[in-house]
Amino acid sequence: MAEVVKMTGNLENNSKKDEIVINYKEVKDKIKSAAERSGRDFNEIRILPVSKNQDLDKIKKLKSLGIDSFGESRVQELLDKEEEEPGFVNWHFIGHLQRNKVKYLARLENCNLIHSLDSPRLAREINKRARKNNRIFPVLVQINIAGDDNKYGFPKGNFLDVFPELWELDNLEIRGLMTILPHFDDAEKARPYFRELKELKEKLNSEGYGITELSMGMTNDYEVAVEEGATYVRIGREIFGEREYDQ
Numbered sequence: 601m602a603e604v605v606k607m608t609g610n611l612e613n614n615s616k617k618d619e620i621v622i623n624y625k626e627v628k629d630k631i632k633s634a635a636e637r638s639g640r641d642f643n644e645i646r647i648l649p650v651s652k653n654q655d656l657d658k659i660k661k662l663k664s665l666g667i668d669s670f671g672e673s674r675v676q677e678l679l680d681k682e683e684e685e686p687g688f689v690n691w692h693f694i695g696h697l698q699r700n701k702v703k704y705l706a707r708l709e710n711c712n713l714i715h716s717l718d719s720p721r722l723a724r725e726i727n728k729r730a731r732k733n734n735r736i737f738p739v740l741v742q743i744n745i746a747g748d749d750n751k752y753g754f755p756k757g758n759f760l761d762v763f764p765e766l767w768e769l770d771n772l773e774i775r776g777l778m779t780i781l782p783h784f785d786d787a788e789k790a791r792p793y794f795r796e797l798k799e800l801k802e803k804l805n806s807e808g809y810g811i812t813e814l815s816m817g818m819t820n821d822y823e824v825a826v827e828e829g830a831t832y833v834r835i836g837r838e839i840f841g842e843r844e845y846d847q
């Protein structure tokens with residue numbers, strides 16, 4: 601009897617994991633279609649599975665497909681997963697980062713992109729910790745493009761004036777911009793903001809900076825984000841299923 605129960609448990613476990621693979625492929629297909637619709641090259645768009653509140657087994661299932669980078673939004677959770685299986689995937693940090701936690705990420709070679717650089721003080725701290733660890737840390741700058749009071753990020757209004765002081769930090773490599781939008785019931789409502797983020801990137805490049813990445817779009821709105829130029833889409837629920845809890 602006990603044996604039967606155990607086997608059923610395993611079967612359920614496996615089908616859950618296979619579901620993740622199916623979900624991932626569906627997301628990929630939708631992104632391909634969105635890229636085609638908008639005349640973009642699918643290969644310049646990367647899917648970042650957001651593994652927050654998900655266990656290592658699920659991450660491993662995707663890893664077995666060759667997916668090697670995952671997004672986490674809490675430092676402690678990232679470190680716990682890293683400790684369970686050191687170095688087995690690359691981590692992108694996507695949540696609000698407290699300055700006193702930067703040192704933990706700066707030490708981790710396989711933490712290789714921070715999407716959420718959201719203040720000049722945080723920029724200076726990452727720069728300092730990167731230098732201590734003899735590395736140049738790749739980052740994206742988070743812009744509060746919708747002017748949402750509940751979101752972190754640089755205000756868009758004076759960003760062109762603020763940008764040079766970030767750009768001159770030697771141990772940061774600024775690769776692009778990122779935004780988190782408020783939830784809209786209709787993804788079309790997100791479109792003007794995605795477009796605005798892309799225009800901000802183009803404006804910076806027209807002033808001589810060279811940034812390429814746009815991290816925008818989540819489960820609710822990633823197809824629109826791809827149509828508007830996203831190079832990273834950060835997707836949690838549509839790949840992993842609903843989270844058991846959320847912060």
Ligand SMILES: *Cc1c(COP(=O)(O)O)cnc(C)c1O
Nearest residue numbers: 650673694818819834835836837
């Ligand atoms: C949780 C999270 C995501 C993924 O959200 P889903 O709606 O589950 O796709 C993307 N970006 C950030 C910054 C997040 O915190």
